[in-house]
Amino acid sequence: MPGRVLIVDDALFMRNMLADIFTQAGWDVVAEAENGEQAVAMYRQHRPQLVTMDIVMPVMGGIEALKKILQMESEAKVVVCSALGQKHLILDAITSGARDFIVKPFQSEQVLEVAERVIST
Amino acid sequence: MDKAKYRAMFLAEAAEHLQAMSEILLRLDNDPENRQEIDALFREAHSIKGMAATMEYQETARLAHRLEDDLDLCRKRGHISADEIDQMLAGVDLLEALLEDIKEDRPERNVDSYLQATGLSEQREVELQSSKTEVGGGLCSTNDPQPILVQIQLADTVPVPAPRLLVLLKRMGDFGTVLNSWPTQEQILTDKVNGRLLVQLRSHQPAEQIHAQLATYSEVEEISFPEHVASSNQDRSVLKGASVRVSTERLDHLINLTGELITTRYQLQNALKKRQWRDLDDGVGQLSQLVKNLHHQVLQVRMVSLQALFSRLSRTVHDLARTSGKKIELQTQGADIEIDRAIVEELVDPLTHMIRNAVDHGLKARESGTIRLKAWRDRDQVLVQVTDDGAGIDPEAIRQLARQRGLLTSSQVKALRDYDLYQLICQPGFSTSQAVTDISGRGVGMDVVKTTIEGIGGLVLIDSNLGEGTSITLKLPLSLAIIRVLLIESDGARMAIPIPRVIQAIEVSPTEIHSSGKQLMVYFQDAFIPLLSLRKMLNQPKKPQGGSISLVVSEVMGRRVGLVVDRLVGQQEVFVQRLSPPFDQIPGCHGGTILGDGQGIFLLDLQSLLERRKKAV
Numbered sequence: 045m046p047g048r049v050l051i052v053d054d055a056l057f058m059r060n061m062l063a064d065i066f067t068q069a070g071w072d073v074v075a076e077a078e079n080g081e082q083a084v085a086m087y088r089q090h091r092p093q094l095v096t097m098d099i100v101m102p103v104m105g106g107i108e109a110l111k112k113i114l115q116m117e118s119e120a121k122v123v124v125c126s127a128l129g130q131k132h133l134i135l136d137a138i139t140s141g142a143r144d145f146i147v148k149p150f151q152s153e154q155v156l157e158v159a160e161r162v163i164s165t
Numbered sequence: 166m167d168k169a170k171y172r173a174m175f176l177a178e179a180a181e182h183l184q185a186m187s188e189i190l191l192r193l194d195n196d197p198e199n200r201q202e203i204d205a206l207f208r209e210a211h212s213i214k215g216m217a218a219t220m221e222y223q224e225t226a227r228l229a230h231r232l233e234d235d236l237d238l239c240r241k242r243g244h245i246s247a248d249e250i251d252q253m254l255a256g257v258d259l260l261e262a263l264l265e266d267i268k269e270d271r272p273e274r275n276v277d278s279y280l281q282a283t284g285l286s287e288q289r290e291v292e293l294q295s296s297k298t299e300v301g302g303g304l305c306s307t308n309d310p311q312p313i314l315v316q317i318q319l320a321d322t323v324p325v326p327a328p329r330l331l332v333l334l335k336r337m338g339d340f341g342t343v344l345n346s347w348p349t350q351e352q353i354l355t356d357k358v359n360g361r362l363l364v365q366l367r368s369h370q371p372a373e374q375i376h377a378q379l380a381t382y383s384e385v386e387e388i389s390f391p392e393h394v395a396s397s398n399q400d401r402s403v404l405k406g407a408s409v410r411v412s413t414e415r416l417d418h419l420i421n422l423t424g425e426l427i428t429t430r431y432q433l434q435n436a437l438k439k440r441q442w443r444d445l446d447d448g449v450g451q452l453s454q455l456v457k458n459l460h461h462q463v464l465q466v467r468m469v470s471l472q473a474l475f476s477r478l479s480r481t482v483h484d485l486a487r488t489s490g491k492k493i494e495l496q497t498q499g500a501d502i503e504i505d506r507a508i509v510e511e512l513v514d515p516l517t518h519m520i521r522n523a524v525d526h527g528l529k530a531r532e533s534g535t536i537r538l539k540a541w542r543d544r545d546q547v548l549v550q551v552t553d554d555g556a557g558i559d560p561e562a563i564r565q566l567a568r569q570r571g572l573l574t575s576s577q578v579k580a581l582r583d584y585d586l587y588q589l590i591c592q593p594g595f596s597t598s599q600a601v602t603d604i605s606g607r608g609v610g611m612d613v614v615k616t617t618i619e620g621i622g623g624l625v626l627i628d629s630n631l632g633e634g635t636s637i638t639l640k641l642p643l644s645l646a647i648i649r650v651l652l653i654e655s656d657g658a659r660m661a662i663p664i665p666r667v668i669q670a671i672e673v674s675p676t677e678i679h680s681s682g683k684q685l686m687v688y689f690q691d692a693f694i695p696l697l698s699l700r701k702m703l704n705q706p707k708k709p710q711g712g713s714i715s716l717v718v719s720e721v722m723g724r725r726v727g728l729v730v731d732r733l734v735g736q737q738e739v740f741v742q743r744l745s746p747p748f749d750q751i752p753g754c755h756g757g758t759i760l761g762d763g764q765g766i767f768l769l770d771l772q773s774l775l776e777r778r779k780k781a782v
Contacts, residue, residue: 134328135354138335145328154383161381165339 046070047093047163052083052109053125054101058148062096062125065152066159080104084112087120093163095122096146096155099133107137114141121162125150175220176268182209183264186257188476190250191483198244206253207236213260224273224345225263231280232256251487254480255279272347275365277312312344312367315375318387319360326360327353329384333362340375341368363391411466419466422459429455464644468503471540471549474512475500478538481517485524492533493524499540504547505644511621512549512639515614519551519637522611527555527635545643546665552636558629560586582692585724587627591615619772622648622663624720640665648741650758650768652734653717656705659766661739661758666771668718668725670733675714687727689718694725702753702774721771728771741768 049071053059056078063073074090077083081104087095095113099106106124113120124137125146134145143162146155189206193199214229232253239245245253259279266273317333319326331353337343345365348358368375372390379388429452436444475497486493520536528534537552560583567573567589573581591611614637615625622642629635642648642665650661651670671689679686679693686693696716700708708731716727739758743749744767748757753774754767 128324131325131327131356134325135331135356138328138331139354144332147324157381157383165336165378 046072048072048074048090049094049096049159050075050077050083050086050090050092051096052077052080052101052106053096053098054078055098058098058125062155065155068152069156071159080106080109080112083109084116087113088116091117093121094159095120096159097122097124097137097142099124099126099130099137107133107140110137110140110142123158123162171220172267175216175222176264179213179216179225179260179264182213183257183260184473184476185209187254187480190253190257191476191479193245194247194250194483197246197250200240200243203236203240203243203245207233207240210236222263222267222273224276225260225267228256228260228263228276228279231276232260254483270352272345272349272352275312275345310341310367310369312365313372314391315364315366315372315379316387316389316391317362317364317379317385318389319362319384320386321360323360323384327356327358329382330358330360330362333379333382333385334364336378337364337366340370340378341366415462415465419459419462422455422462426452426455426459460647464505464647465503467505467507467644469506469509470501470503471509472500474509474516475538475540477513478516478520481520482524482536485521489524491524491528491531493528494533494535495538496535497538502540502542502547504641507645508547508621508641511617512641515617515639516549516551518610518614523551523553523555523635527553527557529556531555545649547641547643548638549641550636550638552634554634557631557633557635558587558590558627559631563587563589580693584628585692587629588625588720588724590627591625619666621645622665624665645741647738649736650739651717651736652766653699653715653730654732654734655699655703655730656708657731658705659734659760659764660699661737661766661768662717662719662771663768664736666719668720671716671718672713672733673716675710678714687716689725689727692725694718694727696727696729697775698729700729700731719771721775726771726775 046066046069049066051059051062051066051073053062053076059076059078063076066073074092075086077086079101083095083097083106084104097106097110110122110124113122122142123144123146124134124142125148126134126137127148134147138145143165144158146158186206186209189202189209193202193206196202210229210233214226214233217223217225217229235249235253236245239249256279259274259276263273263276315337317330319329323329330348331350334343334346334350334353337346343364343366347363352358366375376388376390379385429448433445433448433452436442436448479495479497482493482495485491516538520538523536524534528536535554537550539552540547540549542548563586564578564581567586568575568578572589572592591614611625611627618625618639618641622645624640626638626640627635628638642663649664651664651667652659652661654660669689673687677687678696679688681693685696687696688694700706715730715733717730717733718725718727720726737760739760741756741758744751744754744757748754751767753770755770755773756768757765758768759765
């Protein structure tokens with residue numbers, strides 16, 4: 045049950061990779077953002093069903109962006125992406141309202157498993 | 166609210182309320198219509214409920230709430246039944262276990278089974294209708310589904326289990342109300358996880374549905390719905406508090422003393438600068454007085470009364486009386502005696518054991534009996550005694566067994582006085598013997614009691630009169646850290662023996678020494694006791710003959726012995742320090758201390774010294 049997704053990551057490489065995974069699975073990548081501030085703006089504009097959010101980013105980090113998005117839409121479905129060593133950041137994000145998380149480096153099946161589960165609940 | 170800040174305070178205070186509750190319950194056992202006591206009991210439960218609810222310890226609050234409700238009914242009725250007392254005591258036990266959970270930072274155990282199994286529910290219904298009082302709000306309503314347990318095991322390969330468990334825990338919240346979880350959310354957030362999550366859930370969704378949704382997580386390896394949570398054993402949480410409540414008066418005293426010490430320091434510095442020796446002398450005198458005082462005050466901080474221990478033992482007697490169907494009266498005396506808290510902790514098991522023995526064996530063939538639990542202070546020792554008015558120990562039965570088991574030869578058996586025979590029941594071979602238990606009615610596990618008590622520098626003394634009863638006395642040091650020792654000298658080396666281990670230190674002339682075969686003996690308090698040479702035990706060279714002989718009379722493995730030393734130096738209070746490796750490997754030593762002159766000395770443990778010698782032979 046693919047849907048509309050916003051991809052947020054400061055690394056172009058990561059954005060491309062995620063976009064490929066989602067597109068190949070039939071998802072509609074509505075926008076990409078390279079920092080938290082852009083992410084909030086794009087969320088407001090596109091109201092996607094899902095956001096994948098990197099945590100460590102310049103200008104505005106992922107957790108702050110997550111909170112801002114949730115203020116705008118309390119039912120927003122945000123999945124955070126983070127490196128293995130940033131366990132405390134992931135925990136922080138989940139406590140702040142992220143629905144799930146993906147650990148980098150990831151495989152496409154994992155990304156899609158999380159994404160599909162999150163938008164179906 | 167920052168719970169952690171108040172937790173220790175909560176635990177200490179709740180423990181006090183619980184202790185009060187068991188004390189009152191035990192008194193009500195004899196006086197079930199005492200309204201004042203029932204009222205007091207109600208207030209205690211009420212206090213615990215309020216505290217626990219404020220701290221958001223849900224299970225503790227629920228249970229205390231129930232006890233409060235039940236007591237409210239008793240209050241209105243004006244009496245409490247024996248069954249209700251037992252039920253309340255079980256509730257108090259469960260509350261103690263909950264406090265232990267809180268203390269150990271575990272999730273509180275669930276109290277549903279208690280709430281369901283007990284309670285004056287039927288009566289409650291009736292009385293509620295008649296009195297139209299609202300009782301019991303906040304407890305689960307009948308429409309709510311029964312809580313279930315859901316257990317999830319993550320695959321070993323999951324790279325970061327904590328966030329995964331957190332997501333799962335939050336997901337559980339979508340299914341219904343999470344009543345409890347192990348680990349808790351806080352524990353997950355601090356990464357105290359092991360890949361497993363157990364959740365107690367009240368949900369309208371059937372288990373299959375929950376299972377199906379959890380199965381969409383590829384990280385989850387196993388989902389199960391266990392029937393029970395294994396509850397850990399209840400333990401002696403009340404006595405094992407790591408924090409101490411100190412009265413402000415005591416603290417003020419310490420602060421004052423510290424202030425005086427500072428003043429004295431300036432006086433001394435001044436006197437030294439001006440080279441006024443007289444002032445210096447005065448200052449040193451003042452200093453030693455202050456230090457002595459300070460030492461005393463600091464020791465006081467560690468002191469607790471035996472009250473908690475005694476009330477716990479009252480409870481043991483109560484339970485034993487219930488299960489054995491006997492009428493047992495417990496008389497206590499000296500509960501206000503204070504002793505180092507570390508020692509009180511060590512006393513729980515031995516005293517419980519002694520009381521069990523007294524009931525099971527001392528009062529074996531009787532319908533009723535009296536047990537006396539008494540504590541008193543004798544200089545720097547505390548004595549705790551358990552006496553029963555039961556059958557007593559039959560010395561002949563012990564003689565026979567000692568021979569049978571080859572512990573003593575026939576002639577030794579004859580020579581031993583009854584009193585010395587009784588001490589034999591602490592020998593491991595004896596105490597496990599079913600035979601002696603049946604004949605003499607005593608002895609199970611007494612070796613454990615003896616080992617524990619001697620481990621804290623105490624002594625176990627057993628006395629008995631056939632047909633009149635048995636009394637067991639524990640002689641204990643006041644404090645574990647600072648004890649009085651007898652300093653002795655052997656081949657130029659000073660050593661210390663803890664005073665509670667010393668029966669007497671005497672000097673005898675060579676003419677008083679008798680020999681029986683190779684064994685040298687001396688006559689002491691109407692019996693011959695064998696002499697052992699400390700030099701020989703420590704492989705030191707022999708001492709040249711001549712002059713009087715210094716002896717330390719002690720009791721080792723139930724027998725009196727005279728330890729021959731070079732010189733008796735004197736008594737002193739010392740601060741015992743644990744020996745660090747490799748010194749802790751030295752057999753026969755159990756600690757060390759540094760004397761005023763900077764000399765380090767070892768504390769001798771005669772028991773292990775002798776055991777080692779026996780093995781060597």
